[in-house]
Amino acid sequence: MTKADLVNAIAEKAGLSKADAEKALKATTDAVTDALKADEKVSLVGFGTFSVGQRAARQGQNPQTGAKIDIPAAKVPKFKAGKALKDAVN
Numbered sequence: 001m002t003k004a005d006l007v008n009a010i011a012e013k014a015g016l017s018k019a020d021a022e023k024a025l026k027a028t029t030d031a032v033t034d035a036l037k038a039d040e041k042v043s044l045v046g047f048g049t050f051s052v053g054q055r056a057a058r059q060g061q062n063p064q065t066g067a068k069i070d071i072p073a074a075k076v077p078k079f080k081a082g083k084a085l086k087d088a089v090n
Helices: 003-013 020-036 083-089
Strands: 041-046 048-055 058-061 067-073 074-079
Touching: 003 020, 020 041, 020 048, 074 083
Parallel strands: none
Antiparallel strands: 041 048, 048 074, 058 067
């Protein structure tokens, strides 16, 4: 499903225009992004939880040359599906 497909589905299910559905989707993704930037969790009961995890620094290897490279530590977004979402998929 693409973003356009998601906007169409939101518009149809919520009875909104496509423009309003796109604004709602953008506002939602912006709010989740802003919360994750501030190291906050976003919990949508029944759907899942978005959080920020830490990835430790490590040493990697360039597959073409075999040269060792240092990969710095990084923050990474994580998503853990809620029970209702897991049950709906299974």
